[in-house]
Amino acid sequence: MADSQRIEEERVIAEGVDEEAIEDNRRLFEGWQLIAISVAAGLYAAFHMAALTGVSISSMTGISIPFLPTFPMETWNFRIVHVAGALILGFLLYAPNAFPDHEEGETRVLGMIALVLAAPALLSLGVAIWFALQISGGVMWNGMDASIRFNEIWLYGVPLWVATAGATALSWQHRRIRSGFAVPDLVLCICAVAVAVYLITIFGTLMRNSTGTPFAPIGISMAAVAGSVLIMEMTRRVAGLALVVISLVFLVYVFTGQYLPGFLNSPPIEWGRFFSQLYTDAGILGPTTAVSSTYIILFIIFAAFLQASKVGDYFVNFAFSLAGKARGGPAKVAIFASGLMGMINGTSAGNVVATGSLTIPLMKRVGYKPKTAGAIEAAASTGGQIVPPIMGAGAFIMAEITGIPYTEIAIAAIIPAILYFVSVYFMVDFEAAKLGMKGMPEDQIPQARKLVKRIFLFIPIVILIIALFMGYSVIRAGVYATLAAMVVSWFTVHWMGPKQVGKAFELAGIMSIQIIAVCACAGIIVGVISLTGVGARFSSVLLNLASTSQLLALFFAMCISILLGMGMPTTAAYAVAASVVAPGLVQLGIQPLVAHFFVFYFAVLSAITPPVALASYAAAGISGANAMETSTASFKIGIAAFIVPFMFFYNAAILMDGTILEILRAAVTAIIGVYLLSSGVQGWFILGRSGWITRIALILAALSLIEGGILSDLLGILLVAIAYGTHRMMDANITARELLSKNAGESAS
Template identity: 75%
Template sequence: MTDRTEPQQDRPEGPVVAEGVDKEPVEGNRRLYRGWHWWLVTTAAALYAAFHMAALNGLSISAMTGGAVDLPFLPSFPMETWNFRIVHIAGALALGFVLYAGRSFTLAPEVERRWLSWLAWALMAPAVFALGAAVSFAVSIAGGTSWNGMDAGIRAAEIWRFGVPLMVATVGAILVSWAQRRTRDAIHPADLVLAVCGAAVATYLVTIYGTLMRNSTGTPFAPIGISIAAVAGTLLIMELTRRVAGLALVVISAVFLLYVFTGQFLPGFLNAPAISWERFFSQVYTDAGILGPTTAVSSTYIILFIIFAAFLQASKVGDYFVNFAFALAGRARGGPAKVAIFASGLMGMINGTSAGNVVATGSLTIPLMKKVGYDKRTAGAIEASASTGGQILPPIMGAGAFIMAEITGIPYTEIAVAAIIPALLYFVAVYFMVDFEAAKLGMRGMRDEELPKLAQMARQAFLFVPIVILIYALFQGYSVIRAGTLATAAAAVVSWLTPHRMGLGAIARAFHLAGTMSIQIIAVCACAGIIVGVISLTGVGARFSNLLLGLAAASQLLALVFAMLIAILLGMGMPTTAAYAVAASVVAPGLVELGIPQLTAHFFVFYFAVVSAITPPVALASYAAAGVSGANPMETSVVSFKIGIAAFVVPFMFFYNSALLMQADWLEIARAAATAVFGVFLLSAGVQGWFLGARAVWFLRAALVAAALMMIEGSLATDVAGVLAAAAILFVQRIVRPKPGATIPVRGAD
């Protein structure tokens, strides 16, 4: 088949130049402030991000000035771990409620209901009263008062002076915020009330946990205030998560919370012992739940790399990535689709959210894909698949690598190295799928005059220096925090070699951007911590492990398929980090119980949690892409599933052959990688119906898929069988040459 060129009027006019592709989209409920409101919120967001950078690197005003300036009211670094995580969540809650309204804004003028504002201001009184009570408790404890959950006087004080006002303000303000009507540049007082409630929760918990009362959580000696503060904190986290990430994770969290108190009535492995609300909530806001692994990662690695991404954006590296991809791959057939693979993979690796990356880079690549001949469903699906793949691309892996290291205790560098071949297989498969689709449609690439000049892009290759420094520092044994800090500083330094030099103003804007960008992922991680807490405190994870063991007794493959389905189901509608954290708590321990190595088990879960973003019926990345392309969301998710089909096969490949995770000698690793690449090539050819320059009839497509599956097991015998099957298919294709639509092979012209 000869290639065809799209009509001139359908091609982009002039060269394609990416600008602002890494800018954060403005959500429908996001407030856009002006004047002094903007300055106030911007400063708060910048200070929040800068606080984390200082805390993570152990900096303080006193240390940086050699003791010349000492401000005792500021926190000293390094902070105590639990206190740092509590403050981390409280800051995100305050910023989040100020920046995100309880409902989306409309284009029509909003009618303000004044009585709701008056009610909200009235709720400020109990919120401030609760905050004041928490402060008074701190003063009393500092003065030597012995605090004990068994003391009737202390219990009454915590309930009536702190708990009741806090719950009235929290619940009331959430309900009022749902009904609010205000302009987009004005904050509703109900959201200020919620911010004060978050501060009250944090103040109380920091005070009480600082008295070693953390050891009493889950016992009758735990002060009742811990349980009440945890209930309020849980409600605040779930409400902010609803605002910034939608209902999916909130509904799942609510179901798990309901399970805590109904599990005693359920049959089979779901049956759980009865637990009182005081005991459960006194534990859930600890490192067994909300302050556990998910918040540990969001308060350290994730926010650090969000700051890194903000500095890259300020130095225009995101634009450079996309322009470099256009210069490198734009000339290939179906050029914009292949650009999307490279650019979205790089951007998705850094920003940690496939749906957000779709909106950012897809705003450029999807229209171009449509112009060169891809239908709108396929254009959106390619972008969704590529952006999702960025979450499994080392070294950052959308922050997933850091959560895996935190949960498993496996060194980060080992995880990053193990991820190389699986990520390669995924992107190679997506590339083949895109290339075969372009071949079937007879597409050409973009013309030279439409593309950035590769020579010019090569002269700006120094913009890759921050990422090179990051990788080098990590593999030289530097801590993740030190490596991330060095890479962030490098982003500011290399900007001075470009027109976008980062001065103090630009650095402040980068911190502001980081503080704003971090809100969603912090809320999501805290909300996922609620689910992790339920799993650990009810023991449902152990019972799920027993269920997998029972299935494995019948068939290990059946157990793996069941684990795959549960990981996808738990991940649907959730960002990558939350999806993996929840699935790792439920599914991974069961796989380890089956005798599967810990690294393999967690990678297996991680991949399926990631691809839930392109798995129907709830596919966040595909739905975001459909919004950009104008296609039907469900149809786009189905095509995304087809394009990303390799991601559903690769985990079984490295389960059967650990060499794909670098767990073997180099010769075995090389053989496994080569045969696996050939396997995904055959799989892509079978799915797309295009094999070595010609369309494949239905039975050859089936044979190609069968040959690809032979490569999964990883043994030499099955690899040889797969290669021989591919040779037989090629013989039939080239010599027998069956006609399209034939039911049996016949000889004839194509």
């Protein structure tokens, strides 16, 4: 009995999938510092849960304390605190550069210089608090008042700028051991608080209505400049330079657009007027932060609770039990497991790191080349972003921007998600067939009989889906799913008690930093687009192209969506592309749902599109293959996804828009189409390799069937018949040559 149990335990392949990934530049604290940062991260996530569920702190504690805030908070204040909290945690946790190996490598002189910058930072914070006390005491605040303007510039704004710019610059050169706080980062934390206190104070009065006018206090603009610098520096630390560079390009455009020709030309904008609007719901506090402060943070908490209960390990082992025996088994496991995990966590590259560390080595072991193994994982993880109901948080941003009900978006995403993963599955299967692969030995695969006993671990996701389609709000459904994740853990060895719940909140607080910084940084770009009107002028370019060819206009929109999305996480990529491209597509007469799905898919696919393919690069780092070769291979594996969005335009039934018969016919013909496309691209048809004539016929047949019309379907069937005929003729010729060669050999002997 003991031996049998030991064998079953050895068959559990996935262990540690749910372990927290530690980035190279994240600090690892010890002692009281670790306790402090853990408590801060946990409270930050718990604050959002309390705010989103409408629970007051007083009701949570049972004590009535007048000065404690009651949730839900005022919207702008909540978003300002949301961004400021992420900045503070981020600056404490993520270093701007590499850590020294020893204390001797620390640059303590720079730390002392940074300590001097704490004085102007504290001055700006103190003045912001002074302003708050004055306003609460009844002082009338007016941006035209000379004395108030002087105080805002010289006592608040200038010290804030000095501290922000100085500490940011010093942090790039400052070195501190991994287990210690860095002084420049502490100064940046103070600056983040100073920005938040001032904006909450000013926006709490009628001054929010003055933004963009001469009556706006100059302090709003100065706080927005400092806040933008803090957001971009935080984004650089947690997501790289790509989004920061794009944001800077857009900001430069604000003040140089008046000198540019053609549709890029924009009217001159005074810096104070622009920045007074940037840190409002027209920019940083707009749709991207609205979604990150509600839906995204909530589902990060949900994912953290799933992670704490080790559901990720179960998902991967369950996938191995189902697909491990199939040829190229680990690759098919990656499709299932990475798609499921990617749906929840919202970042393609992050999901590659989480599941790819397990699946990529196994794929290499059964015979896949390193670049192919990495490409399969990258394609599967990227596909998770288009899987309903969560869609890596993209569905929530789409609902926020378009006003289309979330449930309608989730339902519309079903068939496109199926098409994507069916295509990837066939690409993987045909590759395995060409290489003559077999499945994994049965004694190395987790036993389905054992795993079925724990199938209740899927209950949180089932509850989430049911609650959403029963009409509950996204927030309510997410809370129910999070509670369910805690409850199901009580039936496993990973029982979640108070300590584990606290750890889950801590993990959620840390996990949220990257996506919040990215969404806030994307808000800068969205603000530039909305405040300069460049989006409307881009729409006119699309209209002009469409007068020549709608297909050409769609192709141009595809290229811009991919270009804008390169190097960015899904949520930011879609938010930016939706602001620039989607309005133009809508003006072409395309339905808003179709237009936004078109943009969303290509923004997601930028993660596997050369030359800047983040998911592919992450996979290459694990597989040991060349990054560019891996990105090219992942582009090939996900090739069907580049055609599916065009199907939305030509056949809206793919998005569940039509009669049941139309939807079923569109789904069936499209699935057959992506099968034929995969067959043509991989050069494998029926039971053997196919020649170029067969492959061309298969690709043309696939495009005909994918288009979805009656005549195109009939043409597709005809082309399939031609492909089959040529394939059989080639087989017959090959067999005849083999027989002649064999007979010649026998005669010679």
